[in-house]
Amino acid sequence: MSGKVTNDAGGSGEGGEGAQELDAAFFARWMTTAADAVSHEADRLTELDSAIGDADHGGNMRRGFEAVREELGEDVPGTPGAVLMTAGRKLVSTVGGASGPLYGTLLRRTGKALGTGERVGREELAAALRTGIDAVAQLGGAAVGDKTMLDALYPAVEALADSGGKDFEAARAAAERGAEETVPLQARKGRASYLGERSIGHQDPGATSAALLVAALAAADAGQDAATSDSGGSE
Amino acid sequence: MRMLINVPESVVPDALRGMAAAHPELTVDVDKRVVVRRDAPVAGKVALISGGGSGHEPLHGGFVGPGMLDAACPGEIFTSPVPDQMVAAAAAVDSGEGVLFIVKNYTGDVLNFDMAAELAEDEGLRVGKVLVEDDVAVTDSTHTAGRRGTGATLFVEKIAGALAAEGAPLERVEAIARQVADSARSFGVALSACSTPAKGGPMFELPPGELELGVGIHGEPGRERRAMMTAGEIADFAVDAVLEDLRPEEPVLALVNGMGSTPLLELYGFCGEVHRVLAERRIPVARTLVGNYVTSLDMAGASVTLCRADEELLRLWDAPVRTPGLRWGV
Structure with missing residues (x-):
């Protein structure tokens, strides 16, 4: 299904090197690549969550992104913004926990910020992502350093903005590093915060899944499979 | 498992x-x-x-x-x-x-x-x-997600439910629910970790001869681990943790709640110790409920919830209720 979407994108992308190069098919590919990555890494997410949470992050995220995959498989909305808003609504309806509203808000608000154009530029995407991430920070009342998904997302969007929206690979690396750097932090939000100092020494599962989402963006851009590229890079 | x-x-x-x-x-x-x-x-x-x-x-x-x-x-x-x-x-x-x-x-x-x-x-x-938000084990609320909701939920649902059954308007039902939530505090201990079906095994490792103090109801480890204590020692610790925050001047409702796999025989023994501590602290107990009500799958352990109760709260607590889990007066 995602292959078909990809081919369509290639066919209609003959405008080529213009500023508005990302179309709805690209965003649909990002979401299905993310679904692959989340499925592939679900056990690892759950393992991380069992150390400082309640051992369900992988399953919840997989359920949500599989629902997104199914929704987009039936009908890809016509604009990048609509693809992300549809995906975000689906996550809210299927994930539950804190992750559902938080990831749902990230995609819905990013999608809304992308507007209604049929194509968007990379700088626009970087700016829209920042809007979405700010909305997550506001909803969860969290900041960088609280040992949450924000610790992967903010470094990623900053790396992306620094490259004028071009370097998705730098965003992926920054997100992964951000997730790894949650290990020494003490959690101040979410269920891990109940552990106090005992949350130190574990990588945050939310930051880890956020890094997967960013990796999927880079993979969708490179036209490769995020699941494979991630498992190669995680050692 | x-x-x-x-x-x-x-x-x-x-x-x-x-x-x-x-x-x-x-x-x-x-x-x-x-x-x-x-x-x-x-x-x-x-x-x-x-x-x-x-x-x-x-x-x-x-x-x-x-x-x-x-x-x-x-x-x-x-x-x-x-x-x-x-x-x-x-x-x-x-x-x-x-x-x-x-x-x-x-x-x-x-x-x-x-x-x-x-x-x-x-x-x-x-x-x-x-x-x-009744769990006193979570104290540092500016650095956490705030106190967890645990045993007090039962008191809120029962008492607000009774007032709603009398036909009170939304504002009053909401107000009494808030009053109960503000008047109730809890503390829980785990003698074993729970196992989720997805994980298929225990959520944390608790070595033999130790217990976890200040646990929640989601298999998250507690705040402190100690050498195993007797029911009496646990009652002293849990009741004092609750009282430190609650400071009741009225009689209390007491919930002695099992976490899922602690037998009623043990829960009643623990309940006797909870009453002993409350008597020593000169706090009258108006009503007591003992059983598995707010559980954490198959976790062993118990929690104590105390709720300051005025006449009106007691009247609503005693009102008829007919549910699968709680049933009296009908």
Whole structure:
């Protein structure tokens, strides 16, 4: 299904090197690549969550992104913004926990910020992502350093903005590093915060899944499979 | 770990189907994941809705019925339900008098109920909300997600449910729910970790000869680990932790709650110790409830919840209730 979407994108992308190069098919590919990555890494997410949470992050995220995959498989909305808003609504309806509203808000608000154009530029995407991430920070009342998904997302969007929206690979690396750097932090939000100092020494599962989402963006851009590229890079 | 299940993925819908079979007085929608009183909406009555992750049974589905909740929304195990469930529940039980959401203070529950309240209000419903945050083991609230909602939820649902059954308006039902939430505090201990079906084994390692103090109800480890204590020593520790925060001047309601796999024999022994400590601290106990009510799957251990109770709260506590999990006076 995602292959078909990809081919369509290639066919209609003959405008080529213009500023508005990302179309709805690209965003649909990002979401299905993310679904692959989340499925592939679900056990690892759950393992991380069992150390400082309640051992369900992988399953919840997989359920949500599989629902997104199914929704987009039936009908890809016509604009990048609509693809992300549809995906975000689906996550809210299927994930539950804190992750559902938080990831749902990230995609819905990013999608809304992308507007209604049929194509968007990379700088626009970087700016829209920042809007979405700010909305997550506001909803969860969290900041960088609280040992949450924000610790992967903010470094990623900053790396992306620094490259004028071009370097998705730098965003992926920054997100992964951000997730790894949650290990020494003490959690101040979410269920891990109940552990106090005992949350130190574990990588945050939310930051880890956020890094997967960013990796999927880079993979969708490179036209490769995020699941494979991630498992190669995680050692 | 052997479990009486089919496959981990279907534990929640399987349980809902069983609930439907056992309780014809409830409408159980397995697809939408809502449990509703069959006679809902009840004309002229404010409707009470609660929900949260599954794994705490009988909370919340087992507390649906006359004198308590009108609907419950069970999420996946230890995962808060999604807004669609609360919206469906609200549509099913609202009589026009409004609905009250009873929410345990966990980030996921708060976010999902907030979204649901917004959606329900968009559809013209009046929605009240009360947050239950009674667990004194979580103290450092500027550096955490705040106190967890645990045993006090039962007191809130029972007492607000009784007032709603008398036909009180939403503002009063919400006010008494808040009063109960503010008047109740809890502390829990674990003697074993719980095992989720998805994980298939214990959520944390508790070496033999040790116990975990200040645990929540989601298999998250507690704040402190110590060498195993006697029931009497645990009662001293738990009751004092609650009293330090509550400082009651009135008689209290006491809930001696099992976490899932501690036998009633042990719970009653523990209850006797809780009463001894309260007598030593000169705090009269007006009513006591002992049993597994707010559980954490198969965790061994117990929690103590105390609620300051004036005459009105006691009257509402004693009012009739008819639910799968709590039933008297009828």
